[in-house]
Amino acid sequence: MKQLTIPVQPAYDALLGEGLLAQAGALTAGAVGGRHVLIVTDDGVAPLYLEAARTSYAAAGFTVETFVFPHGESNKSLQTVEAVLLAADRAGITRTGLFAALGGGLVGDLTGLSASLYLRGIDFVQIPTTLLAMVDASVGGKTAVNLSSGKNLCGAFYQPRLVICDPAVLRTLSPELFAEGMAEVIKTGAICDEGLLSRIAYGDNLTGIIADCIRIKGEIVSQDEHDHGLRQLLNLGHTFGHALEKLNGYRIYHGEGVAVGMLIAAWAAEQHGLCEYGVYDELKAMLSMQHLPVTTPFTAGKVAENAMNDKKRRGDSLTLVLPSARGKSVLHPIRATELADFIACCDGTVTGL
Numbered sequence: 001m002k003q004l005t006i007p008v009q010p011a012y013d014a015l016l017g018e019g020l021l022a023q024a025g026a027l028t029a030g031a032v033g034g035r036h037v038l039i040v041t042d043d044g045v046a047p048l049y050l051e052a053a054r055t056s057y058a059a060a061g062f063t064v065e066t067f068v069f070p071h072g073e074s075n076k077s078l079q080t081v082e083a084v085l086l087a088a089d090r091a092g093i094t095r096t097g098l099f100a101a102l103g104g105g106l107v108g109d110l111t112g113l114s115a116s117l118y119l120r121g122i123d124f125v126q127i128p129t130t131l132l133a134m135v136d137a138s139v140g141g142k143t144a145v146n147l148s149s150g151k152n153l154c155g156a157f158y159q160p161r162l163v164i165c166d167p168a169v170l171r172t173l174s175p176e177l178f179a180e181g182m183a184e185v186i187k188t189g190a191i192c193d194e195g196l197l198s199r200i201a202y203g204d205n206l207t208g209i210i211a212d213c214i215r216i217k218g219e220i221v222s223q224d225e226h227d228h229g230l231r232q233l234l235n236l237g238h239t240f241g242h243a244l245e246k247l248n249g250y251r252i253y254h255g256e257g258v259a260v261g262m263l264i265a266a267w268a269a270e271q272h273g274l275c276e277y278g279v280y281d282e283l284k285a286m287l288s289m290q291h292l293p294v295t296t297p298f299t300a301g302k303v304a305e306n307a308m309n310d311k312k313r314r315g316d317s318l319t320l321v322l323p324s325a326r327g328k329s330v331l332h333p334i335r336a337t338e339l340a341d342f343i344a345c346c347d348g349t350v351t352g353l
């Protein structure tokens with residue numbers, strides 16, 4: 001088992017190893033005081049892993065409650081949060097109780113937000129079941145649900161007490177969900193780790209790659225927990241990626257948007273002399289290897305128009321994340337009104353004409 005400490009205040013561990021789901025109860029008992037848990041999951045994950053989680057917590061002496069909600073982005077809502085809170089209240093969970101998020105990023109985000117609100121905040125643990133959630137969403141304490149006006153607009157920074165990653169559960173992941181996780185893995189390498197990019201390209205051991213991503217995320221988050229500066233690097237590909245998700249009516253995977261979004265950032269950065277030549281080609285090849293999209297039919301103008309409403313926009317300016325060299329990205333503030341011109345060079349390469 002790998003133990004990676006996320007050095008925020010208070011610090012917590014991300015534990016990584018095959019078979020850890022069966023030990024989730026005992027591992028959680030070592031990290032929290034309470035012994036009354038509400039396991040929150042969705043109806044896609046429940047048939048696969050809820051029984052194993054329930055058995056593990058019961059064997060470790062927990063009183064176990066469960067809450068299963070229908071999967072899908074439309075349920076990442078304040079209504080579902082309220083349903084979680086009511087289930088906890090009905091079950092008599094007190095301030096010493098805890099929530100366990102068993103699922104992908106959506107389940108983790110929603111459960112974390114619910115934990116931050118219930119009785120003004122109780123402990124929660126993350127048990128991610130997707131690659132994307134293991135390498136990104138479950139670590140760092142960003143929690144949120146959607147508002148009718150946009151994705152993740154209602155949330156809080158609220159750190160889990162423990163993250164338990166069992167790569168064995170990834171064997172049931174669809175190829176599309178695996179690929180979207182790989183988009184975030186490639187993103188992590190492109191931000192700050194040339195060695196990780198090489199290990200991904202060589203097809204290195206997945207558990208080691210997940211561990212690298214968690215370590216890197218922990219290092220970044222510990223320096224900027226509340227996303228005022230350095231942490232924004234983790235948004236490489238996301239400003240354009242979110243725009244593409246929106247343009248596609250949220251019918252593409254988040255990771256697919258991020259893949260094309262990274263390429264828009266890389267191509268534009270190279271064309272403006274802000275990035276070493278060759279970064280775009282390498283990222284494109286790596287994303288293609290993972291069967292991720294590398295172009296979009298939408299024009300740069302359309303992408304820019306939709307990116308202007310990014311929730312990270314501050315006043316008139318946006319902070320883009322641009323690759324600057326292999327395994328290195330930088331923050332690049334830009335006026336929202338200059339965005340369309342900045343990425344216009346992508347038309348005909350990454351974006352449509």
Ligand code: GLY
Pocket residue numbers: 136137139140142227231234235
């Ligand atoms: N997923 C980006 C972050 O946690 O900041």
